[in-house]
Every structure is written in C-alpha cells, then in structure tokens.
Amino acid sequence: MTSRRWALWLWTLGAGACITLGAGTGVAAADTETSGGDGPSSQSDDRDASEASSHGAPDQGTGETPDPNAGDGVDADDLSDPATVPASVELADDVVRDADDEAAQEADAAEEVDADTEAETAADTAAEAEPAAESGSGSGSASTVVDEAPVQPAAADAEPVRATAPEAANVAPAPVTGVKTGRAKLTIPVGPHDYRTRADWYLPTQADGSVAATGVIWLQHGFLGNKASLSKLAQTLSQQTNSIVVAPNLSSFPLACAGCWINGVPMQEAVAAMFLGDRTSLNASANTAGYLGTLPQDFVMSGQSAGGGFATAVGGYYTEDPGNNGSLRGVMMFDGFSFGGVLTKSLAKLDDPFIPVYQIAAPPQPWNSSGASTKELVAARPGQFVGVTLAGGSHADALIGGNALFDFFAQLVAGFSPPGNTAAVYTLATGWINDMYQGLGPSDGTGIYGDPDQYIVMGDTAAIVLAPPRVVDVDRYLGTWYEVGSVKQFFSIGLVNTKAVYSLNPDASIKVENSGNYFFNNGPESSIVGSALPVDPTNNKLNVRFFGPPSARPPGNYWIVDLDPDYQWAVVTDPTGLSGFLLSRDPVVSADFYQELLDRASVNGVKGWITRTRQPAANQTQL
Incomplete structure (x- = not known):
C-alpha cells in the first residue's frame, strides 16, 4: 500500500470519528x-x-x-x-x-x-442485562450463579402515563x-x-x-x-x-x-x-x-x-x-x-x-x-x-x-x-x-x-x-516463581521452562536469577543474574538491574500489580504496561486459572499481548 493510500485511509477513519463525535x-x-x-x-x-x-x-x-x-x-x-x-x-x-x-x-x-x-x-x-454471574477465587472455590427474573413483553401505549399511588415499603x-x-x-x-x-x-x-x-x-x-x-x-x-x-x-x-x-x-x-x-x-x-x-x-x-x-x-x-x-x-x-x-x-x-x-x-x-x-x-x-x-x-x-x-x-x-x-x-x-x-x-x-x-x-x-495496591512482604515473596505466561520480549521468544529465583544478597538487596531453555526441554540454557531494590515502602514497585549496582530510584521497572494473599501467584508489569508476567509457585496451572490471571493482568493495566509459557520439564516430571 502506497503512502498516499495509507494517508487516505487514516484520513477517512479520522474524519469518521470526528463526524460521529x-x-x-x-x-x-x-x-x-x-x-x-x-x-x-x-x-x-x-x-x-x-x-x-x-x-x-x-x-x-x-x-x-x-x-x-x-x-x-x-x-x-x-x-x-x-x-x-x-x-x-x-x-x-x-x-x-x-x-x-x-x-x-x-x-x-x-x-x-x-x-x-x-x-x-x-x-x-432488559434481556441483554442478564448474564449469569459466578464469583470465586483462583483456587477453585464454589461459584455463585445469579439468575434474573424473566422480562415481560413491553407495552406500546402512546397515551400519557399516569402515576399511581406508591406501593407499601414491603410490597x-x-x-x-x-x-x-x-x-x-x-x-x-x-x-x-x-x-x-x-x-x-x-x-x-x-x-x-x-x-x-x-x-x-x-x-x-x-x-x-x-x-x-x-x-x-x-x-x-x-x-x-x-x-x-x-x-x-x-x-x-x-x-x-x-x-x-x-x-x-x-x-x-x-x-x-x-x-x-x-x-x-x-x-x-x-x-x-x-x-x-x-x-x-x-x-x-x-x-x-x-x-x-x-x-x-x-x-x-x-x-x-x-x-x-x-x-x-x-x-x-x-x-x-x-x-x-x-x-x-x-x-x-x-x-x-x-x-x-x-x-x-x-x-x-x-x-x-x-x-x-x-x-x-x-x-x-x-x-x-x-x-x-x-x-x-x-x-x-x-x-x-x-x-x-x-x-x-x-x-x-x-x-x-x-x-x-x-x-x-x-x-x-x-x-x-x-x-x-x-x-x-x-x-x-x-x-x-x-x-x-x-x-x-x-x-x-x-x-x-476494586482494591488498594498490595503491600508486599519481601520475605514471603522470595523463592522460586514459574512464568506461566508473559508478553514475549525479543530475548524470550522460544524460551520454555522459564523461572525466576529471588533471594537476599548480603547488602539486603534482592538477588534475581532468571533462567530457561530455548525451544524444548533440555534445550540451550539461558540465564541471567541481577539485583533489585524496592522504590517505596509498599515494596510493590522495584528496580531490577542486570548490569551495575542496584537502585531504589522511582518509579521502578518491576511492578507487582496483583498478588495472592498467600503468595501463590503474582502479576507483574512496568509503568508503561507494555510488559507483563504471570507468575505462579506451580509450574503448570489450569486453563480456568490461567484465564483468571489474564483477566487480572488486563484489569491492572497490562496492555501487551500475553501468551502462555510452556513448562515441559514439569510435565515430564509429572509423568
């Protein structure tokens, strides 16, 4: 498509939006x-x-x-x-x-x-306003379904409508x-x-x-x-x-x-x-x-x-x-x-x-x-x-x-x-x-x-x-996290078995060890080590660096935007929302729970396209 055609197409869309608005x-x-x-x-x-x-x-x-x-x-x-x-x-x-x-x-x-x-x-x-509602947690708790009453046919009366006496409070x-x-x-x-x-x-x-x-x-x-x-x-x-x-x-x-x-x-x-x-x-x-x-x-x-x-x-x-x-x-x-x-x-x-x-x-x-x-x-x-x-x-x-x-x-x-x-x-x-x-x-x-x-x-x-941002207990957050989904970066395309291990350094900063295999289980290994520091007292925003000393300068590049109260899963992004990581203590999650994590990422401002991260090592272990 030529530049002229692109310009004409964009102009048409813009004109349409302007006309409508x-x-x-x-x-x-x-x-x-x-x-x-x-x-x-x-x-x-x-x-x-x-x-x-x-x-x-x-x-x-x-x-x-x-x-x-x-x-x-x-x-x-x-x-x-x-x-x-x-x-x-x-x-x-x-x-x-x-x-x-x-x-x-x-x-x-x-x-x-x-x-x-x-x-x-x-x-x-009215009929369109009746989706069934189920509430529950990612751990598979019982769901509640809310049924709406059936809607009666609408009346088409062109005469003035008159007010009738109000009903009693309990009727x-x-x-x-x-x-x-x-x-x-x-x-x-x-x-x-x-x-x-x-x-x-x-x-x-x-x-x-x-x-x-x-x-x-x-x-x-x-x-x-x-x-x-x-x-x-x-x-x-x-x-x-x-x-x-x-x-x-x-x-x-x-x-x-x-x-x-x-x-x-x-x-x-x-x-x-x-x-x-x-x-x-x-x-x-x-x-x-x-x-x-x-x-x-x-x-x-x-x-x-x-x-x-x-x-x-x-x-x-x-x-x-x-x-x-x-x-x-x-x-x-x-x-x-x-x-x-x-x-x-x-x-x-x-x-x-x-x-x-x-x-x-x-x-x-x-x-x-x-x-x-x-x-x-x-x-x-x-x-x-x-x-x-x-x-x-x-x-x-x-x-x-x-x-x-x-x-x-x-x-x-x-x-x-x-x-x-x-x-x-x-x-x-x-x-x-x-x-x-x-x-x-x-x-x-x-x-x-x-x-x-x-x-x-x-x-x-x-x-x-709606809920306030989580206050993160760093000690509870430490340990191994498996990536079950993410917005793929150029360096992570093809990575499987991706995981992150967090521990404390002697200087009280957090040691970050990311690793994975390319393309298949036991494939070429990729790993990198860095450090992180919280940028505010809530500990839900951190600066992660893989080169140079750790920094606590806001706004940070590792935002924990949603976190399980029991620290079994987390949703991580950055200030732009263009990156996104779905982390779990378990390497494999159900389809329903994965969808919940996707929805949580969306609600918390993750804009990038998240795809599943395969964990073939875990599947092999289960076999």
Whole structure:
C-alpha cells in the first residue's frame, strides 16, 4: 500500500470519528439553552410542546400541568458550540433565536425516536442485562450463579402515563412491562438567566400503562458527550430498577456563563438544589415529557466518564445542604472520573450520613485519566466495597447499544468493548441501584458484590473487585516463581521452562536469577543474574538491574500489580504496561486459572499481548 493510500485511509477513519463525535457534540450544543431576556419564545419551544404531546404529554388546555419553561426567553444553542460562535462574538437576540430554531430542528430530526418503538424494544434491552454471574477465587472455590427474573413483553401505549399511588415499603410494585420515552425542556437555576436544556425522560410503564416508579435516576453524559449516547443504558436502568430516568444535555464548555458547564461548581450546586423542596423544575419537565403526577422522592445520581464525577459532586452538595430530606440513595459511576481532587472532597461529604458510591471501571487508560478517580475512590473508602473493574474493559462499555454507527466510532476511539461487558454493566448497575432503594448493601443486598480483589466471572466476561495496591512482604515473596505466561520480549521468544529465583544478597538487596531453555526441554540454557531494590515502602514497585549496582530510584521497572494473599501467584508489569508476567509457585496451572490471571493482568493495566509459557520439564516430571 502506497503512502498516499495509507494517508487516505487514516484520513477517512479520522474524519469518521470526528463526524460521529462532532454530531454528538453538535446535538448537545443544539439542545442547550440559556433562558432570559424579552421577546417571544422560539419555535423550538412550541415544537417541544407538540412533540411531548405526541409522546403522551397532557393537553395544555385541559387543566394539566403546563410547561413553565415555555415562556419568554432567549435560546443560546449555538453559543454553547465553540465551533459555531467564538467566545468574543455577541449576537443580536433575533439572530440567536433564528439560529437556535434551525439548530433545534436539526437536533430534533436527528434524535426523534418513536415512543412506541422504544417501548417495544425495552424487553430486548432488559434481556441483554442478564448474564449469569459466578464469583470465586483462583483456587477453585464454589461459584455463585445469579439468575434474573424473566422480562415481560413491553407495552406500546402512546397515551400519557399516569402515576399511581406508591406501593407499601414491603410490597413489590407490579412488574415493569415497557419504557416510554419523552422529551422536554429542563431549567437549571444557574447563571444570570438560568440554564435551559433538553432532557430525555424514560418512564417505566406497567401493563395498564401507569407508572409506579420506585425513584428517579439522573443519568449524566460525559465530557463532549450527549444524552443520545446513553439511550440504551437509560432504557435498561428504567426497566430493571423501575426508575424514572432523566438524561439531560450539559455543555462541555463554560460558554453560556462561567459556571454553566459539566465541570462547573455552580452547575453542580444548581442541580443539587433541584432535588430540594418541591422540585418544581424537575416535575414540570417530567410532566411535559408525558408523566402525569409528582416524581418520587428517592433518587440516585449517576453518570458516565466526567458525568460520573459530576454525579458524585452533585451528591456531595446535596448532602451538605441543611434543607435536604435525605432522599439521595446512592451514586453510580460508569467509568467515572473527575479532576483536581473533586471526587475525594465529594466523597468526604457523602460519609456522614453514609451514601454508597459505586464504580464500574475500565482498566487504566487515557479516557479515564489512567484510573486516577478509581484509585481515589478506593483510597477514600478503605476496606469497603466500592465497585469493580471489568476485564478487557473499554471506556465505552456502558454506551454500547444505542446506535450502531456511534458504537463503532466510540469503540474506535476509546477501545473495543469485549463481548459480555455491556451486559455485565447492566447486571451490576441495576442490582446495586435496586439495593440502594431498599437501603441494602454488600452484606445483605441481592446485587453482585465481593471482597477486595475478588475475581467474579460474569458469563462471557469477568470483573475484579476494586482494591488498594498490595503491600508486599519481601520475605514471603522470595523463592522460586514459574512464568506461566508473559508478553514475549525479543530475548524470550522460544524460551520454555522459564523461572525466576529471588533471594537476599548480603547488602539486603534482592538477588534475581532468571533462567530457561530455548525451544524444548533440555534445550540451550539461558540465564541471567541481577539485583533489585524496592522504590517505596509498599515494596510493590522495584528496580531490577542486570548490569551495575542496584537502585531504589522511582518509579521502578518491576511492578507487582496483583498478588495472592498467600503468595501463590503474582502479576507483574512496568509503568508503561507494555510488559507483563504471570507468575505462579506451580509450574503448570489450569486453563480456568490461567484465564483468571489474564483477566487480572488486563484489569491492572497490562496492555501487551500475553501468551502462555510452556513448562515441559514439569510435565515430564509429572509423568
């Protein structure tokens, strides 16, 4: 292939990714508004009202709840899109309104989804969220299988959905048979003129078309994301937890006002305030979207990527407000992260009273800031269950299923999601949220939990319970380790019977003796001797040198990222994750245990391709 063809191919892929991500960002920008000013409301206001009616919204002339957001205001859709208007440009009000009408029309055309169609597919959504889960250890302990209840066919009712009286605390509500989707404006009290945006509402319907929801879930997209990317996740959460899910668009940049963006403190405080008092704005938006009644009091904050950090921050501001009524049941993050220590500060606010915060993480990668926020969560709540990392996971695990084109390019950018990971996300999240509503947790809940660093098999995939790094006892680590798998280096290609023997030198450094045979048992022998020193008090990072004196200079090149409590196996890599070694005290391991070690390596950031290392000497000895 010529260089020109390579360039054309790379340009095509890049353009496709930009188009897909840009389309999402464009929709988010077109769906974001700032209210205020004088003059008639825009055409998009009228269109939203008529659209909501077609999805089952009440007739505004029949005494139903009107939309307070449809009043006078100046839309600023294009001003939230940095590609459209520079920050220094000021547009006249009539120009802004005209541009907003066009942008809103394009966004509506792109995102219009028939409520009946979505209701009919809700059962399929729920069915995908049911992988069997087995939890156990590498030593072959008994597994636990969690079965989900069968999903009823979805109802397709285009009439407004009415709220029914809440069930008694000890009586389960009627089963959810479908999910109805509506769209409406949502006013967030931030900035000089408030912040108006569009939100998708997912309503869990029963067989008679009514809604008896347990609670409300706020589901927030990530940086440069949009609500459309969360559609499949939102449907699943709504159906499997009997929750009314609201997914709003928030700007990724402070264009409408200094705090009017997803990482803005004023925006986070304003959303927290929306759950105080009578929740006028939330109820009005839900009513316009087709829900008749008052929203349930219990709620869960959730979000993907930066939306997860946003959700945790909102939860923190809510709990510290003396006016809260204790309705926040928990926070659910989908590979969530935040910058500047925001997560740690928010978690401190959520400690008293204690609010569960759970994370379904992907392995460390650039899109989750190398797992920084996951590490913050583990450090802030030591010894507690705070979530899992999915083996081979992608930052897009929770986003798959809404749109095939988006799915492809999201995975092209963030890494491909292995089979079973998205279903595992659904199973874990819905189980935990259902427990949150009932005040249950790892000790008494029905969701899937585990002890720190526990290995959990879930159908086609697996997860590792989040845990702090191991503190290594050097004396226990000494001895013989057999390499059962590794990322092959140029010098190790063809090596078999590979092992490492560690012992103490007179100067207290660690003696390292690596050896093996080339190609077959009793083949040409290869060996090398070096020394190692820990670079920090945890002893899980060492510098190994085969030439020159030992060094304790960080960051080290031998990282013990996972270790059996009984020191029977270990996973080793380096700061880049490009090397990887699966070590065992036994030269031969079972296929299932080898797969567990592979999954553990993935979860702990090993990026290189690990292959088995044969141990023919051990096989011959066994014979």
